Amino acid sequence: MVVQSLMTEHGMSQRRACAASGIARSTLRYRPVPRDDSGVITFIQTYMALNPRHGFGLLYDSARHQGKPWGKTVLWRVYCELKLNRKRAANPC
Template sequence: MTEHSLSILRACRAAGLLRAAYYKVPLQPMERDAEVTDALNGVVERNGRWGFWKCFDRLRLDGRPWNHKRVWRVYCELGLNIRRRMNRRIPNREPVPLAAGSYVNQGWALDFMNDVLYDGRRFRTFNVIDEADREALTIQVGQSLPASMLIRTMDRLVDWYGPPLSIRMDNRDRTVCGLRLLC
């Protein structure tokens, strides 16, 4: 205005502003967002593990009119954005060749399988195989295989063949962990 020697009224009209905007002192961002900061800190004090959207929903339920972009900006400025929990990565292991036993009853392999009948009913099988000669020692079939049935089956196999030196199974199914043979 001093450069072009215009009055404040004419300069505001040329810029398309109201005169009140010229005289108004702008607030600092921290002053402008003080209310949001206080509200967020209050929610986080009560519920420390809540993420952003739960905090935002709580603020909206309390009747706060702020939009999510403003609340997210303040949330990040306060350092409240918690890192997401991720699945643990399985460490890389060197593959070990599966060596079959050299004599019978040295090791057994246990596995579960499932399939569906033509009418849609599911069934499961529990397979025990001798690793040395690849003989199927038993195959239990049923719609459900309770642990008591598996224990009876393993006890019967130990009575017939004697206990093996090792048992190999994949760790996806945890059904067999109650066997007395493994303890």
């Protein structure tokens, strides 16, 4: 990493090394938090198995009505990861 080499080879402080390289100091300490979406996935899959013709709007309304703790953004992200936002073939019946 550029900042580490500036600090060790040139004896610069962390603050000066970050300023010289043009990055924020908080990026050195950033650790991504792993997401546990298992509850969201099971909820979406069971809801869509019972209501295959419902879209995201009704799924979100159902989650709100049941008092689930996930927001719209989390539901939409997992909904898209499951590829449920794609157009489905029309039923010829």
